[in-house]
Amino acid sequence: MTAQRYELAVHVRGLRKRYGGVTAVDGIDLGIRRGEVFGLLGPNGAGKSTTVEILQGNRHRDAGEVSVLGSDPATGTRAWRSRVGIVWQDESAPAELTVRETVRHFARYYPRPRDPEEVIALTGLEAKADSRIKALSGGQRRRLDVALGVIGGPDLLLLDEPTTGFDPAARRRFWSLIRALADDGTTIVLTTHYLEEAEALVHRLAVVARGRIVAEGEPGALRERYGTEATVAWTEPDGTPRAERTGTPARTVAGLMGRFGGEIPGLTVTGPTLEDVYLRLTGQAEETR
Template identity: 50%
Template sequence: MHLPATSVEDIDLAIRVSGLEKSYGAVRAVRGLDLEVSRGEIFAILGPNGAGKTTTIEILEGYRTRDRGEVSVLGVDPGTHRRDLKARIGIVPQSASSDPFLTVEETLQMYAGYYRTPRSVDELLRLVGLEEKRSSRVQRLSGGQQRRLDVAIALVGDPELLFLDEPTTGFDPSARHEAWSVVRSLAQLGKTVILTTHYMDEAQHLADRVAVVAAGRVVALGTPDTLGARDVSMADIRFRHDITAVPSSFEPASDDSGYVHVRATDVTRTLYELTRWALEHDVELEGLQVLRPTLEDVYLRLVADAEGATT
């Protein structure tokens, strides 16, 4: 995605952060963080615990003050215009609960009453798939159902921007896939979604762009497929064969499971040379695969580099 040049008036940006800093006593939680998120984007923030993700998100939401830096959310400063912002953003906090004695429908009606132009409760129940639970008390919902109610509560004011802080932590796989489909349907409604997560597959499935935050800074930014030059970095070609038979010009290496590995920067050329050699010598390259570093590999390397640099 191409980002336009920034200016304060830029209406295409949902979020603009530059040089953000925040300390808790001697702990420097955020150390000069820059971020730009376009409207309509699903933007994921990845990072280890203590990287400053939640602090950053809570500054954007208006819960925390900042020490230094510029922050603009939907064109206003959350530090000074929190009240205006409240009606325009929705938040699914990391840990949230609502009154256990009210029903699902009552809870949504109650929250709807706080906004001038709320979404219809029926529509929200359909969107998050809680229609059958509308008359159940919140205390009788399963964990996944409560999380879906959290999302519905965040949407009740029809926000332009939605913050999802680790929305699927503790979900079973099917509940996670349900939650993902809800988030995708939000994007179809034209919402901007900021998502923090520990799960690489979640970022891979949902996000248009990903920022990796470590030690209070953005250390990498890109689409899930290009993050950390994942698409152009060295690939690993592997197949099963007797390694002594492979020409040494390929610099083959073997592993414990009987695969021969060939590292390649120019995959097309190396693959062509490899298969030509194989055809000429009538060799079958059993189980031939080209492997790219996974998002997780890239993430772990970035985080390790960032933490190594600051300690």
């Protein structure tokens, strides 16, 4: 095993998975560094959740090489499983227990758990520690799901669409939590449909379409490599705002200068966004026009 492999929390080569006649994962390669926040982006049915399930050891693969924290998830021991935390989309805890009771109970499953009070504080649930789970809001329940995902002190945390259903304020609080976990040295793999979320959190990401990775890299590098159009916006003399998407923004601005005879009111030029790149890579760009 090379030194590079030792630096990887997740190493995947040629991963494949079929369900009957449907190919869900079609030859995925991944290398996720220890301590990295890595995003998996793609439309529904692209193969993201299946890939995460295989990494966690809950789904058998048909082919390929997979190493997670130095072990094959398909044969992971109890000790290995204690090092991997996971938060699924539809996870929930017993409604009649309090937050504190639940976190303390789950802590007993692990050989070296984090302090339950520390985890409750980390997830921002101190004020709700003695509240029954059935009395929590959706965002607070999601924070509890994360608390249960990290109580074992995992080296790797897998998050599958963790902020689905969050309001904007709750989503940004959750982002702060993920950054705190990453700063603490936890490797995080995140699937999300929210492009703003990916841009705010991940160090690198992979875009998955039809079971394959179609692009991988840092968000800024992907924008530069695959972005083709900028948005030029301005204000007409009658106050009407206008915007035009173009692959030649300098030419568009020059034309506007000629039309306005100099300064262009309200002029802004915005480069391609991660959403633009994502839609192009997944073949959905034309559907939005």
